[in-house]
Each structure stands twice: as structure tokens, then as C-alpha cells.
Amino acid sequence: MWIFDTTGFVSVVQKSDPELPKDSDVLCARARRLGDLEELQDHISAFHGTTIPIQQSMVTDYEYRMYVSRDQFKSFINHRIDALDYSNYKSECQNKGWVNSALQCLYEVWNSVYSNLGKYGEISELNEEYIEQLMSEDPNSYWDQDET
Numbered sequence: 001m002w003i004f005d006t007t008g009f010v011s012v013v014q015k016s017d018p019e020l021p022k023d024s025d026v027l028c029a030r031a032r033r034l035g036d037l038e039e040l041q042d043h044i045s046a047f048h049g050t051t052i053p054i055q056q057s058m059v060t061d062y063e064y065r066m067y068v069s070r071d072q073f074k075s076f077i078n079h080r081i082d083a084l085d086y087s088n089y090k091s092e093c094q095n096k097g098w099v100n101s102a103l104q105c106l107y108e109v110w111n112s113v114y115s116n117l118g119k120y121g122e123i124s125e126l127n128e129e130y131i132e133q134l135m136s137e138d139p140n141s142y143w144d145q146d147e148t
Contacts, residue, residue: 004106005080006089006096008036017067027073030062037064043076044068 001012008031015028031037037054045051054066068076086092090106098106 003077004089004109006086006092007039007080008033009105010036010040011062012073015067020067025069025071026067027070028065028067029073030060030065032062032064034064037066040068040073040076041066043079044072047075047079048072 003010003012011030013028013030014024014026016023016026017028020026029037029040034054034056041052041054052066052068052072054064056064086095090103090110093106094103
């Protein structure tokens, strides 16, 4: 499962810590940036009273990972849903201080889904307009417009 949130991007799979016995209750939350897992770590510490370490590995496609229980992860997701108070996801990410490369990543995911699943692969005028704004001198001018 891929989860994009205003705190970052996390990939979650059922995968136990290889150094421990297999456990179907354990999920592996993975990220490419350390900060993308820190809020999950903080939530588990505050709400479950335990600190789960974030592991680093330079030999995997996700450099950072942590092993959490399903209940801990559900608690985090429920917390994020309860805190959701914005009407435009990309704008909120920008307000939270996401840098241009991260905002570009969001656009590319949005564009890929739109292009491949949205209008049966047709590129809309709105999409072309958005690309032009993104590449303009003022890439932030588009963020406050309504999305389709």
C-alpha cells in the first residue's frame, strides 16, 4: 500500500523484521526519506507508549523502514484521518513546506493516474495548463485553483 500524506510518502507491506520470527501482525513501513517515518514513530510513541526504531539500509530501494503492528499502523491512519482539515491536498503539502522536488513528485503521480486512469489516457487542457504553470516563473500560481 502506498500512502501519500502531508507528512510524506510511505510504502507499507506485510513483512516481518528478518531478524525476528515471522509474524503476520507485523507491517513494514518503508520510506525514501527519514522524515517520512518520523511522524509515524512519534505517533506510536505518544499513543502506544513504545518507541520503535527507524532502521536504515543502503542496500534496499527504501532506505528507511520500521516494523509496526497492524494496530499501531491503524491507529496512525485513524489519527491522520481525524486531523484532515484541508480541501486541497497539494496546496496543503506546499503549506507544510514541501520542497519543489517533492511537489513535482506529487504532480507526476497525479498526472500518471489522470493520464492512465482518468480520461482513458487523454491529456486534458487543464493538464496542459497545469504543466505550463508548473514550469513558469511562478509555479505556485496554480495551487489554489480547484482540481478536477
